[in-house]
Amino acid sequence: MTSEAIRSVTKIAIDPYxxxxxxxxxxxxxxxxxxxxxTNLVSFNGSVVRENxxxxxxxxxxxIVRTEKGLFQLNEKSGELVNTHLxxxxxxxxxxxxxxxxxxxxxxxxxxxxxSEFSHYIEAGKNAFYFYFDDGLDANYYxxxxxxxxxxxxxxxxxxxxxxxxxxxxxxxxxxxxxHFQLSKFNWRTVTSKEGGWFGxxxxxxxxxxxxxxxxxxxxxxxxxxxxKVSSSTILGLEKLRFIRGxxxxxxxxxxxxxxxxxxxxxxxxxxxxxxxxxxxxxxTDFEYKSLEALGEKVLVKGxxxxxxxxxxxxxxxxxxxxxxxMSTILSYVQWGDGEGRHITYFPEDFDFKFxxxxxxxxxxxxxxDFYNESSSIEFKLDDDAWVSHNKxxxxxxLSDMNVGVHTLRxxxxxxKSTTNELTISFDIDPPxxxxxxxxxxxxxxxxxxxxxxxxxVLGRLYNKFKTTKLYNHLTRYEITDGHSKFEKMLRSKxxxxxxxxxxxxxxxxxxxxxxxxxxxxAHAASKELICVxxxxxxxxxxxxxxxxxVPKALAAADYYRSYSSDNIKFIVLSLEPxxxxxxxxLELRIKxxxxxxxxxxxxxxxxxxxxxxAIKFTPELGTIKVAAIQDSKVLKVIVSDDGEGxxxxxxxxxxxxxxxxxxxxxxxxxxxxxxxxxxxLNQGDIALESQKGIGTxxxxxxxxxxxxxxNSHAEKLSPANAKxxxxxxxxxxxxxxxxSYLFDLFSSKYRCLVAxxxxxALDVMQHYLVDLVITDQMMHExxxxxxxxxxxxNVSYASIPILMLTAETGTELEKSALExxxxxxxxxxxxxxxxxxxxxxxxxxxxxxxxxxxxSEEPAFKFGCLKIPEFDNEKDxxxxxxxxxxxxxxxxxxxxxxxxxxxxxxxxxxxxNRRMSELFEYNFSEFLxxxxxxxxxxxxxEGNSILDTCLDVGFGTAAYFSTSFKKVMSLPPKKFVEQxxxxxx
Numbered sequence: 008m009t010s011e012a013i014r015s016v017t018k019i020a021i022d023p024y025x026x027x028x029x030x031x032x033x034x035x036x037x038x039x040x041x042x043x044x045x046t047n048l049v050s051f052n053g054s055v056v057r058e059n060x061x062x063x064x065x066x067x068x069x070x071i072v073r074t075e076k077g078l079f080q081l082n083e084k085s086g087e088l089v090n091t092h093l094x095x096x097x098x099x100x101x102x103x104x105x106x107x108x109x110x111x112x113x114x115x116x117x118x119x120x121x122x123s124e125f126s127h128y129i130e131a132g133k134n135a136f137y138f139y140f141d142d143g144l145d146a147n148y149y150x151x152x153x154x155x156x157x158x159x160x161x162x163x164x165x166x167x168x169x170x171x172x173x174x175x176x177x178x179x180x181x182x183x184x185x186x187h188f189q190l191s192k193f194n195w196r197t198v199t200s201k202e203g204g205w206f207g208x209x210x211x212x213x214x215x216x217x218x219x220x221x222x223x224x225x226x227x228x229x230x231x232x233x234x235x236k237v238s239s240s241t242i243l244g245l246e247k248l249r250f251i252r253g254x255x256x257x258x259x260x261x262x263x264x265x266x267x268x269x270x271x272x273x274x275x276x277x278x279x280x281x282x283x284x285x286x287x288x289x290x291x292t293d294f295e296y297k298s299l300e301a302l303g304e305k306v307l308v309k310g311x312x313x314x315x316x317x318x319x320x321x322x323x324x325x326x327x328x329x330x331x332x333x334m335s336t337i338l339s340y341v342q343w344g345d346g347e348g349r350h351i352t353y354f355p356e357d358f359d360f361k362f363x364x365x366x367x368x369x370x371x372x373x374x375x376x377d378f379y380n381e382s383s384s385i386e387f388k389l390d391d392d393a394w395v396s397h398n399k400x401x402x403x404x405x406l407s408d409m410n411v412g413v414h415t416l417r418x419x420x421x422x423x424k425s426t427t428n429e430l431t432i433s434f435d436i437d438p439p440x441x442x443x444x445x446x447x448x449x450x451x452x453x454x455x456x457x458x459x460x461x462x463x464x465v466l467g468r469l470y471n472k473f474k475t476t477k478l479y480n481h482l483t484r485y486e487i488t489d490g491h492s493k494f495e496k497m498l499r500s501k502x503x504x505x506x507x508x509x510x511x512x513x514x515x516x517x518x519x520x521x522x523x524x525x526x527x528x529x530a531h532a533a534s535k536e537l538i539c540v541x542x543x544x545x546x547x548x549x550x551x552x553x554x555x556x557x558v559p560k561a562l563a564a565a566d567y568y569r570s571y572s573s574d575n576i577k578f579i580v581l582s583l584e585p586x587x588x589x590x591x592x593x594l595e596l597r598i599k600x601x602x603x604x605x606x607x608x609x610x611x612x613x614x615x616x617x618x619x620x621x622a623i624k625f626t627p628e629l630g631t632i633k634v635a636a637i638q639d640s641k642v643l644k645v646i647v648s649d650d651g652e653g654x655x656x657x658x659x660x661x662x663x664x665x666x667x668x669x670x671x672x673x674x675x676x677x678x679x680x681x682x683x684x685x686x687x688x689l690n691q692g693d694i695a696l697e698s699q700k701g702i703g704t705x706x707x708x709x710x711x712x713x714x715x716x717x718x719n720s721h722a723e724k725l726s727p728a729n730a731k732x733x734x735x736x737x738x739x740x741x742x743x744x745x746x747x748s749y750l751f752d753l754f755s756s757k758y759r760c761l762v763a764x765x766x767x768x769a770l771d772v773m774q775h776y777l778v779d780l781v782i783t784d785q786m787m788h789e790x791x792x793x794x795x796x797x798x799x800x801x802n803v804s805y806a807s808i809p810i811l812m813l814t815a816e817t818g819t820e821l822e823k824s825a826l827e828x829x830x831x832x833x834x835x836x837x838x839x840x841x842x843x844x845x846x847x848x849x850x851x852x853x854x855x856x857x858x859x860x861x862x863x864s865e866e867p868a869f870k871f872g873c874l875k876i877p878e879f880d881n882e883k884d885x886x887x888x889x890x891x892x893x894x895x896x897x898x899x900x901x902x903x904x905x906x907x908x909x910x911x912x913x914x915x916x917x918x919x920x921n922r923r924m925s926e927l928f929e930y931n932f933s934e935f936l937x938x939x940x941x942x943x944x945x946x947x948x949x950e951g952n953s954i955l956d957t958c959l960d961v962g963f964g965t966a967a968y969f970s971t972s973f974k975k976v977m978s979l980p981p982k983k984f985v986e987q988x989x990x991x992x993x
Contacts, residue, residue, distance in 0.1 A: 016029060016030065017030045018030040027039040027040075040286075041325070042286050042287050042288075042325050043286075043287060043288040044318075044321060045287050045288065045317055045318050045321045045322045045325055046287055046288035046289060046315050046316070046317050046318075047084075047085055047086030047315065047316040047317075048086055048288070048313055048314070048315060048316075049081070049086045049088060049307075049313070049314035049315065049316060050085075050086055050087055050088065051079070051087070051088040055313055056074070056088060056313070056314060057312060057313065058074040058075045058076060059074065059075070059295060059309065059314075060072050060073070060074055060307070060309050060314050061073045061074060061075070062102050063081075063102065063300050063302070063307060064102040064103030064104075064105070064106075065103070065302065065303075066103055066104040068080060069081070069083070070083060070302050071102045071103070072088065072102070072307075073102050077090075078102060081302075081307075081316075083302055083303065083304075083305050083316065086315075086316040101117055101120070101121040102121075103128070105128045105136050105138060105151075106120065106121055106126075106128070108151060108154060109128075109138045109140070109149065109151065112151065112154070112155075112156055113140075113149075115140075119142075120140065123140070123141075124167060124182075125139070125140070125141035125146070125165055125166060125167065126138075126139065126140045126141070127139055127167075127168070127169060129169050129170065129171045129177070130171070131150070131152075131171060132152075134152060134153050134154075135150070135151065135152040135153075136150075136151055137149065137150055137151075137160075137169070137171070137177065138151060139162060139166055139169055139179075141162075141164055141165055141166065146161075146162045146163060146164045146165070146166065147159050147160060147161060147162050148160040148162045148169075148177060160177075160189075160192055161192075161193060162177075162179065163179055163181055163185075163187045163195060163197070164181065165181045165182045165183070166179040166180065166181050166187075167180060167181065167182050168180040168208075168209070168210060168211065168297075170210075170211060170212065170213070172213050173213055176188065176189040176190075177189040178211055178213075178218070180208050180210075180211055183200065184200035184203075184205060184206050184207065184208045185197055185198065185199050185200055186198045186203065186208070186211060186220065186230075198230070198235070198237070200990070201990075202237070203220065203228060203230075203237045204225060204228075204237065204990060205220060205222040205224075205225045205228055205990065206222065206223065206224065206225070206987055206990050206991075207222055207223025207224060207250075208220060208221060208222055208223075209221040209222075209223065209251060209252060209253055209254075209296050209297055210251075210253055210254050210255070210297065212254055212255060212256050213256070214256055214262060216231070216232055216233075217229040217230060217231055217232060218230040218232065219240065219254060219262075221251035221252075221253060221254050221264075222251060223250050223251065224249055224250060224987075224990075224991045225239075225249070225990070225991065226239055226240065226245075226246070226247075226248050226249050226251065227239070227240035227242070227245055227248060227251055227254070227264065228240065229241075242262075242273060242279070242280060243278060243279035243280065244271055244273065244279045244280030244281065244282070245264055245271060245273070245280050247268075248264065248266045248268055248271070249266075249267075250266055250267040250268075251264060251265070251266050252265040252266055252267065252293070252294040252295060252296050252297075252298045253265045253294065253295075253296065253297045253298040253299045254299065255299045255300075255301060257301050257306065257319060258301070259275060259319060259320075259323075260275035261273065261274050261275050261319060261323065262280070263299050263306060264280065265294040265298040265299055265308065266293075266294070267292075267293045267294075268292065269282050269283070269284055269289075269292050270282070270283045270284070270289060270291075270294065270308060271283065272322065272323075272326075274323050274326060277326070281326055283317070283322065287317075287322065287325070288315070289308070289310065289315060290310070290312065290313060291310030291311045291312050291313060292311075293310070293311040294308065294309060294310050294311060295309040295310070295311065297309075298310070302316075304318065304319060304320060305317065305318055305319070306319055335375075335376045335419075335420065335428040335430070336373050336374070336375060336376070336385060336418045336419060336420060336428075336430045337354075337373065337374050337375075337376055337430075338354070338355060338358070338371060338372070338373055338418075338430060338432070339353065339354060339372045339373070339374055340352060340353045340354070340355075340372045341355055341360065341369065341370070341371055341372075342369070342370045342372075343360075343362060343366065343367075343368065343369035343370070344366075344367040344368055344369075345362065345363050345365040345366050345367060346363070346365030346367075347363075347365070358430070358431065358432045358433065359432075359433045359434070359435075360432070360433070360434035360435070361434070361435050361437070362434060362435065362436045362437065363437050364411070364436070364437040364438055364439045364440065364443075366409070366436050366437075367407065368405060368406060368407035369405070369406050369407075369434065370403060370404065370405045370406075371403075371404045371406075371416070371432065372401075372402070372403050372404075373385055373387075373401070373402045373404065373418055373430075374400060374401050374402075375400040375401075375420055383400045383420060384396060384397060384398045384399060384400065384420070384421055385397045385399070385400070385402045385418060385419075385420065385421075386418070386419060386420075386421050387402070387404060387416060387417065387418045387419075388416070388417045388418075389406070389414065389415075389416055390414055390415055396421060404416075409436055410436070411436045411437065411438040411439075411442070412435065412436060412438075413433060413434075413435045414433070414434055414435075414436070415431065415432070415433050416431070416432040416433075416434070417429055417430070417431050417432075418430040418431075418432070519544060568605050568606065568607060568608060568744055568745050568748070569605070569606065569607075569608045569609070570603045570604070570605050571603065571604050571605075571606060571611050572601075572603050573598045573600065573601055573636065573638075575611070576598060576611070576615070576636045576645075577596065577598060579611065579612055579615045579616070580594070580596050580615060580619065580634050581594075581596070583615075583616060583619045583620065583623075586619075586620065586623050587623050587632060590623065590626070590627075590628045590630075591628050591629055592623060592626060592628065592629065592630050592631065592632060593629075593630070593631045593632070594619075594632050594634070595631065595632070595633045595634065596634050596635075596636075597633070597634070597635045597636070598635075598636045598637075599635075599636070599637045599638060600636075600637060600638025600639065600643075601638075602638050602712060604638070604643045604710060604712050605712075605744040605745075606690050606710065607686070607689055607690055610686045610689070610690060613682065613683070613686055614645070614683050614686055614687065614708060615634075615645070615647075617679040617680065617682065617683050618645075618647040618683060618706055618708070619632065619634065619647060620679070621679060621680065622647055622648075622649040622651065622704070625649065625651040625652055625704070626649040626650065626651035626652075626703075627651065627652070630649060630650050630651060631649065631650055632647070632648070632649045633646070633647070633648045633649070634646070634647050638712070640712070641711065641712055642709050642710060642711055642712060643709075643710045643711075643712060644707065644708070644709050644710075645707070645708040645710070646705060646706070646707050646708075647705070647706050647708075648703065648704065648705040648706075649703050649704055649705075650702070650703040651703055651704060652700070652701065653698045653699050653700040653701055653702050653703055653704055654696075654698040654700070654704055655700055656698075656700075659696055659698065662680050662696065663680050663681055663683075663684040663694070663696075664681060683708075687708055687710070690710050690711075691710075691711055692708060692709050692710040692711060693708075693709045694706065694707070694708050694709075695707045695709075715762055715763060715764055715768060718751070718760075718761070718762050719761050719762065719772060719776070733759075734757075734758055734759040735758050735759070735779040735780070735851055736758065736759045736760075736761060736776065736777055736778050736779045736780075737754055737758045737759070737760050737761065737778075737779065737780050737781075737782060737847070738761045738762075738763065738769060738772060738773065738776075738778045738780070738781045738782070739751060739754075739760060739761070739762045739763070739782050740762075740763045740764075740765070740766065740768075740769045740781065740782065740783040740784060740787070740792070740795065741764070741782075741783070741784040741787070742764050742765060742784065742786075742787045742788060743784075744764075746784075747762050747764075750782065750843075753840060753843070753844070754844075754847070758847075761776055761778065764787070764788075765787040765788055765789045765790050765791075766783075766787060766789065766790025766791065766792070766794050766795030766798065767789045767790045768789075769781070769783070769790075769795055770790075770795070770798060770799075770914065771914075773799075773804075773805055773886075774886065774887075774890065774913075774914060774915075775882075775883050775886055776882060776883075776886060777882055777885065777886050777889075778805070778808055779808070779809075779851060779854060780808065780809050780810075780811065780847060780850055780851055780854070781795075781799065781808060781809070781810045781811070782810075782811045782813055782847070783795055783796070783810065783811070783812055783813070783814075784812075784813065784814050784815075785812065785814035785816045785821065785825075786814065786815075786816055792812055792814060792825075793824055793825065793828055796810055796812070796825065796828040796829070796830055797828050800828060800829050802893075802912075803893040803894065803896065803897045804889060804890040804893040804894070807854070807857070808854075809831040809850040809851070809853065809854050810829075810830050810831050810832075811830075811831060811832050811834060811846055811847065811850060812825050812830050812832070812833050812834065813834045813836060813838065813843065814834075814835065814836060815835070815836040817835045831850055832846055832850065834846060871942055871945045871977075873938040873939070873941050873942040873945075873976055873977070874930075874935070874938050874939065874942060875929060876888070876928075877927065877928070879927075884927055887913075887923055887927070888927065890913055891909070891913065894909050894912045894913060895909070895936065895939050897912075898912075899936065899939055899940050899943060899961060899962050900960065900961065900962050901962060902962045902963070902964050904936070904962065906920060906921075906932040906933070909932065920932065937972050937976075938976055940961040940962050940963060941961075941972060941973055941976050941977070943961045944957050944958070944960075944961045944969070944973070944981075945984075947960060947961070948981055948984075948985050949985060949988065949989075954966050954969065954970065954981050954982070957969070957981075969981070
């Protein structure tokens with residue numbers, strides 16, 4: 008930030024911790040800590056330079072740097088770049104006077120020399136230097152002093168880095184990562200990359216009794232000067248670094264190291280290195296290769312985003328100051344809320360606070376005095392609770408629901424356990440007035456007054472007068488005789504009345520039934536009307552039985568559900584035809600479909616009866632009521648329409664509410680349609696109303712044929728990210744809805760239950776949900792239990808899922824067949840709840856133990872990074888991924904394996920497979936399969952297998968195609984990858 012960037016400065020101050028505080032109406036409060044005075048960002052015309060600095064040199068004009076935009080002169084005090092006025096041809100390529108001197112003495116084209124990767128120089132004294140140049144034929148070091156070539160030394164080829172040791176010898180690194188030490192003018196000793204166990208060398212420096220070698224992947228290596236032994240560096244603070252970008256030792260004997268984990272400096276007087284980060288003004292955590300250059304008293308650091316100029320002397324002083332400095336916590340503001348609103352106080356001087364009885368919450372904001380120290384943190388303790396840590400230098404602490412009274416809050420920096428720098432805050436919350444001293448005083452006065460009035464007899468007279476008021480009658484609605492209210496007595500009276508009526512109705516019903524039976528026996532053929540009367544009398548008798556029950560009884564599954572056929576629907580509708588004939592109406596019935604539907608017992612009778620009765624009631628004489636029952640593979644749709652008076656549009660939503668009537672002209676209580684809606688919803692169906700005033704009404708009821716899709720769609724969604732905490736999933740496969748409901752109720756409280764009515768549907772459910780255990784029947788339509796078990800065991804995705812066969816069909820042959828198909832347990836119906844539950848828990852525990860063993864033994868998937876797999880946020884995507892990987896695991900060895908075969912094994916179409924791949928992954932099927940095979944090939948190559956054997960083992964047709972694909976994914980050919988991997992591991 009330059010002074011030009013901060014305008015409208017209102018005030019500048021120094022805080023107690025030597026940071027500069029700048030108040031700007033434009034930028035707010037800007038803090039400049041003392042530690043950041045160490046660093047200047049390299050800038051040009053007031054803006055930070057983001058281009059990489061390619062080359063740097065020092066000449067008679069100062070420090071010259073080259074970027075993509077040309078040559079610039081660097082102001083070492085401010086870090087500002089200014090344009091140079093060098094000769095245009097030379098300025099385009101070269102930056103140093105050493106390069107220009109070598110060009111003049113050897114008459115070389117500047118563009119060839121200064122753009123060469125294999126040309127550089129080493130300072131050797133005043134006006135003297137060694138210049139290395141490899142022209143492709145010969146490589147030499149030229150010793151130049153006072154503008155004259157004094158000596159030429161034969162050098163290794165393709166050297167990219169050179170340095171002059173304290174004894175005057177040259178050390179060099181070539182592009183093959185071999186290190187060469189000069190023994191004499193004609194002899195060199197070479198330490199190969201294989202001997203050193205490194206690759207990607209960036210520098211070699213002389214440090215104390217060792218040579219330090221910068222590697223990419225193996226960290227900082229040390230070569231002992233005396234015996235040549237190579238080892239990893241043991242310098243504290245640098246031992247965990249792996250990718251070294253550059254290193255150097257300055258004139259002050261301070262060691263600088265840049266890595267992909269930050270910049271580190273080891274002062275000459277210290278035994279360990281310290282990190283130089285945001286606290287000192289460095290925003291980068293990674294740096295360019297050969298990122299460090301000494302420029303007199305300053306050090307140029309080339310970061311990944313920015314370049315920096317650091318003052319070494321100030322940096323070392325800052326290290327020493329911080330090592331002995333003390334950190335403390337600062338309370339920056341307090342904000343609290345009460346009945347009067349919100350209040351805030353900044354930097355309070357007094358740490359004792361008093362809050363009113365209407366107190367709601369309080370927020371304290373704390374900062375560490377050394378705010379820019381990335382490792383600083385805060386811990387606090389409230390009253391007698393334990394200390395709680397907060398791992399950041401800033402903390403917002405909000406306290407609410409606090410008890411009244413005095414509380415103490417203590418805050419400190421964890422590194423400083425002394426009480427001298429501990430911040431102690433005390434706050435007192437007033438009690439509400441009813442619990443305060445004033446409240447208790449008022450209570451005493453009231454009590455004394457009541458006692459006084461009682462003694463003089465005033466209270467008795469007031470009470471007798473109160474008994475004559477209406478309020479007293481309302482308050483004493485509970486009668487002392489039995490402890491029940493008048494409302495409760497009324498309900499009990501009505502209940503007794505209904506019981507007496509139902510009891511008295513049984514006698515005339517019995518007489519009517521007896522007479523009807525006598526008529527039917529004497530008549531030659533029972534008439535249609537007589538049959539209708541008999542059926543409706545049975546219906547009345549059934550309703551009377553329901554009324555006489557105190558509590559509905561449902562002991563077996565058959566008491567809950569009943570199967571209805573098209574004949575049942577026809578019978579229910581035609582039993583109501585006499586009502587239509589009374590008004591000379593036409594009742595038409597149309598039925599399409601012959602499947603049975605399983606619904607709650609007695610629900611379809613009530614739904615149809617109420618809808619048809621409403622249609623008859625609101626349709627005039629000679630009108631028409633149409634009833635249509637249409638079935639398809641999934642639903643039964645019942646449509647009741649009429650050409651009656653219709654319903655106003657504003658009543659459409661209200662007619663399904665209890666005690667709501669569309670018309671006051673007709674008798675009724677507004678209960679029928681509300682009951683119909685409740686029964687439809689209990690059967691997992693929908694009801695819709697269409698009506699126009701004066702035209703007619705149509706009510707459409709849609710009921711599912713079975714509950715499979717409804718139950719599974721409402722099953723608890725599992726989270727792939729929290730697989731260990733998810734419920735175990737059971738798949739219940741049975742064609743009986745009653746038995747499915749029985750097992751669902753038995754296990755749904757502990758497990759997630761999915762259902763299917765046959766084997767085909769079970770396989771479809773397993774495609775979309777994660778299943779831990781299957782409970783299946785044997786006798787089912789479309790696919791029986793044995794066929795389902797055979798399909799599961801034959802599919803690699805599901806083969807390990809335990810299966811419990813629970814069937815009414817018994818016999819040794821069936822049990823033998825089930826065991827041959829690898830069923831885990833065979834259980835015959837009827838079986839007790841306890842036995843079924845124990846078998847399920849046992850099978851799940853065995854599966855869980857196997858999964859735990861596999862997790863401990865198997866290596867992480869795709870450890871070599873050939874495939875990037877996203878995190879799945881839903882169970883359906885996770886199930887598809889696991890099934891897809893299982894299919895690939897089984898078939899990737901086969902060279903001819905393709906998308907169509909994969910889709911067939913996943914039980915989906917090739918087009919659907921393409922769509923799912925594009926939704927979940929960055930690759931199409933061919934690229935995913937190729938990367939999967941390459942992932943599988945790497946362990947084989949690392950074991951020492953040949954490229955030809957490996958490519959055939961993983962499904963590639965030729966070694967050339969395998970090598971091309973491998974290089975495309977891993978950026979290296981197979982052989983080179985294995986060499987580098989082994990070096991890194993070593």
